[in-house]
Amino acid sequence: MPVTETVTATQTPAARALPDSLTAQLKQVLGPKGWSQDAHELAPHIADWRGRYQGATPILLKPANTEEVAACVRLCHEAGVAITPQGGNTSLCGAATPMGEVLLTLKRMTGVREVDVDNDSMTVEAGCVLENLQTLAADHNRLFPLSLGSQGSAMIGGLISTNAGGVHVLRYGMTRELVLGLEAVLPDGTIWSGLTGLRKDNTGYDLKQLLIGAEGTLGIITAATLKLFPRPARMEVAFCGLASAEDAVKFLGLAKQVSGGAVTAFELMPRMALDMVLEHVPGTRDPLEGEHAWYVVCEMSFGRANGARETLEDALGQGFEAGLIADAAIAENDSQIHDFWRLRETIAEAERAHGKAVKHDVSIPVSKMPAFMAQATTAVEAAFPGALVIAFGHVGDGNVHFNVAARETGADDDFIAQAAPLSRLVYDLVDSFGGSISAEHGIGILKRAELAARKPVDVAVMRAIKTALDPKGIMNPRVLL
Ligand SMILES: Cc1cc2nc3c(=O)[nH]c(=O)nc-3n(C[C@H](O)[C@H](O)[C@H](O)COP(=O)(O)OP(=O)(O)OC[C@H]3O[C@@H](n4cnc5c(N)ncnc54)[C@H](O)[C@@H]3O)c2cc1C
Known part of the structure; x- marks a missing residue:
C-alpha cells in the first residue's frame, strides 16, 4: 500500500560533528574563501525554498573548481562522511536540504569554458544560473530553451540533477534532452570527464544519463556541454x-x-x-x-x-x-x-495569497489529461468536503499541477492536516491513468516513500546502481532512494 510522506517542517536535525582532522583538511584544500561555518551565511542554505524543511550542516564547502570538488569528496569518502550537493536551492521537494551532512555548494563555479557556435553547443560550469545561460546563448544568436519560474536562481548543475522541465518541454524536451556531455566527481572522488559536443557517440552505456535526474545521489556534476538551438525570429x-x-x-x-x-x-x-x-x-x-x-x-x-x-x-x-x-x-x-x-x-503567487495547498506535480498522457482532471476533482471534492481543486499546467506535455486548497480562507491548517490521505487518493488515480507521481520536480525527501511503495522494482535497480557507484552511501543519503 503506497504511503504518502507528510511535511516534516518541525524536524530540525543536529549538524553531525566532523572529525577535527577532516575539518582541518577540508579547510586547507579550499582556502579561507572556500568554506563557512558562520550561522548567518549558512542560514539560507539549510532551509528549503518553500520553508518546509529546516536542515543543518557542520560546514558549507564552496569549491572554486573541479579539482577542489574532487579533493573534498575524496576526503569525505575516506572518512565515510556524507555530502549534500547544492545549486540554487530551489528544489520543491527537499532534495537539497542537508540533514546534518556536509553541504557543498557549486555557486562559485560559474565559468564558461566554451561556446561553439558552429556546433550549436556551450560548455559551462555547474554553478551557472539558468537566466545567465539564456543570455549567453542569445549573445551568440542562439537559444538555450530551458525556461522555468526559478530561472533567476536555479543553477545548471541542479537543473540537470533534477532533469528539470518547464514551459518549453513540448518543443525541446526535458533537460535530459538538452545535455550532450557532463563532467562529474564520482562518490570516491574520481573525476569523470564526459564533456563532449558530439550528437552521435555509440561507445557503450550513456553514463551521463545516470547522473541526469539522480538528485545528487551518484556524484557531483561540475560542468556540462549543452545543446543550443536557432533563435526564433x-x-x-x-x-x-x-x-x-x-x-x-x-x-x-x-x-x-x-x-x-x-x-x-x-x-x-x-x-x-x-x-x-x-x-x-x-x-x-x-x-x-x-x-x-x-x-x-x-x-x-x-x-x-x-x-x-x-x-x-x-x-x-x-x-x-x-x-x-x-x-x-x-x-x-x-x-x-x-x-x-x-x-x-x-498562479503560484496567487495560490499562496489564497492560503496553503496540498500540491501534486504529476503527469498523465496528454490524451487522458482532461479525464484525469475531471475524475480526480470529483473524487477529491467528494472525499474532502471544503476542498478547492486548482488544476493547471503544461498541458502540451501532460504535466498537471493538481493542487488542493481549503475553499474557505482561514481553514488552511485543518485542511493541510489531511494531506497524506488526500495525496494517496490523487496518486492512486495517477497510477490508474498510467501517469507519474513526479512530472518535473523530482522525488527528494517528499516523495521517497511514495516512490518506493509504487515502483519497488525500479527502486531496487536504482539501489543496485547506487551501491555500485557509492558503496559507502555518502552522496545525498535520504534523498530519492
Ligand atoms: C518558483 C519556482 C518555479 C519552479 N518551476 C519549475 C518548473 O517549471 N519545472 C521544474 O522542473 N522545476 C521547477 N522548479 C523546481 C526547481 O527550480 C528545479 O528542480 C531546479 O532544477 C533546481 O535547481 P537548483 O539549482 O535550485 O537545484 P537545488 O535545489 O540546489 O538541488 C536540486 C537537487 O539537485 C542536487 N544538485 C544540485 N546541484 C548539483 C550538482 N552540481 N551535482 C549533483 N547534484 C546536484 C541537489 O542535491 C538536489 O538533490 C521551480 C522552483 C521554484 C522555486
Missing part, C-alpha cells in the same frame, strides 16, 4: 477562452499540425485560477470580454517573421470553426506577450 502568443479541457487538447493537436510544429508552449488554466490571479496579483487583467471555463496560453515560435502572425491566425480560425475555441486575443507586442504569460506564471 518571431514569437506569437494567443490567450484563448475554451469551454472544456477536452477542447484544449484537441486544439493543441490542431495548432501543432497547422503550424508545422511551431507550438513552443501550451499552458492550461481554469477560470478559478484566473480569478485568483486577478484578485491577488496587482496589475493583471483579463484579456477577454466574456468568462470561459478554461484558458490556454498558446505560444508559437518561428524562424522568420514573415507569415508568423498569419500562421497563428490560421490555427485560431480553424479552432473557431471546429468549435474548440470560444474567444481569443493575440498579443500585439512584447508587453502584451509578457502580460499574457504573467497570468499563467503568477
Whole structure:
C-alpha cells in the first residue's frame, strides 16, 4: 500500500560533528574563501525554498573548481562522511536540504569554458544560473530553451540533477534532452570527464544519463556541454477562452499540425485560477470580454517573421470553426506577450495569497489529461468536503499541477492536516491513468516513500546502481532512494 510522506517542517536535525582532522583538511584544500561555518551565511542554505524543511550542516564547502570538488569528496569518502550537493536551492521537494551532512555548494563555479557556435553547443560550469545561460546563448544568436519560474536562481548543475522541465518541454524536451556531455566527481572522488559536443557517440552505456535526474545521489556534476538551438525570429502568443479541457487538447493537436510544429508552449488554466490571479496579483487583467471555463496560453515560435502572425491566425480560425475555441486575443507586442504569460506564471503567487495547498506535480498522457482532471476533482471534492481543486499546467506535455486548497480562507491548517490521505487518493488515480507521481520536480525527501511503495522494482535497480557507484552511501543519503 503506497504511503504518502507528510511535511516534516518541525524536524530540525543536529549538524553531525566532523572529525577535527577532516575539518582541518577540508579547510586547507579550499582556502579561507572556500568554506563557512558562520550561522548567518549558512542560514539560507539549510532551509528549503518553500520553508518546509529546516536542515543543518557542520560546514558549507564552496569549491572554486573541479579539482577542489574532487579533493573534498575524496576526503569525505575516506572518512565515510556524507555530502549534500547544492545549486540554487530551489528544489520543491527537499532534495537539497542537508540533514546534518556536509553541504557543498557549486555557486562559485560559474565559468564558461566554451561556446561553439558552429556546433550549436556551450560548455559551462555547474554553478551557472539558468537566466545567465539564456543570455549567453542569445549573445551568440542562439537559444538555450530551458525556461522555468526559478530561472533567476536555479543553477545548471541542479537543473540537470533534477532533469528539470518547464514551459518549453513540448518543443525541446526535458533537460535530459538538452545535455550532450557532463563532467562529474564520482562518490570516491574520481573525476569523470564526459564533456563532449558530439550528437552521435555509440561507445557503450550513456553514463551521463545516470547522473541526469539522480538528485545528487551518484556524484557531483561540475560542468556540462549543452545543446543550443536557432533563435526564433518571431514569437506569437494567443490567450484563448475554451469551454472544456477536452477542447484544449484537441486544439493543441490542431495548432501543432497547422503550424508545422511551431507550438513552443501550451499552458492550461481554469477560470478559478484566473480569478485568483486577478484578485491577488496587482496589475493583471483579463484579456477577454466574456468568462470561459478554461484558458490556454498558446505560444508559437518561428524562424522568420514573415507569415508568423498569419500562421497563428490560421490555427485560431480553424479552432473557431471546429468549435474548440470560444474567444481569443493575440498579443500585439512584447508587453502584451509578457502580460499574457504573467497570468499563467503568477498562479503560484496567487495560490499562496489564497492560503496553503496540498500540491501534486504529476503527469498523465496528454490524451487522458482532461479525464484525469475531471475524475480526480470529483473524487477529491467528494472525499474532502471544503476542498478547492486548482488544476493547471503544461498541458502540451501532460504535466498537471493538481493542487488542493481549503475553499474557505482561514481553514488552511485543518485542511493541510489531511494531506497524506488526500495525496494517496490523487496518486492512486495517477497510477490508474498510467501517469507519474513526479512530472518535473523530482522525488527528494517528499516523495521517497511514495516512490518506493509504487515502483519497488525500479527502486531496487536504482539501489543496485547506487551501491555500485557509492558503496559507502555518502552522496545525498535520504534523498530519492
Ligand atoms: C518558483 C519556482 C518555479 C519552479 N518551476 C519549475 C518548473 O517549471 N519545472 C521544474 O522542473 N522545476 C521547477 N522548479 C523546481 C526547481 O527550480 C528545479 O528542480 C531546479 O532544477 C533546481 O535547481 P537548483 O539549482 O535550485 O537545484 P537545488 O535545489 O540546489 O538541488 C536540486 C537537487 O539537485 C542536487 N544538485 C544540485 N546541484 C548539483 C550538482 N552540481 N551535482 C549533483 N547534484 C546536484 C541537489 O542535491 C538536489 O538533490 C521551480 C522552483 C521554484 C522555486
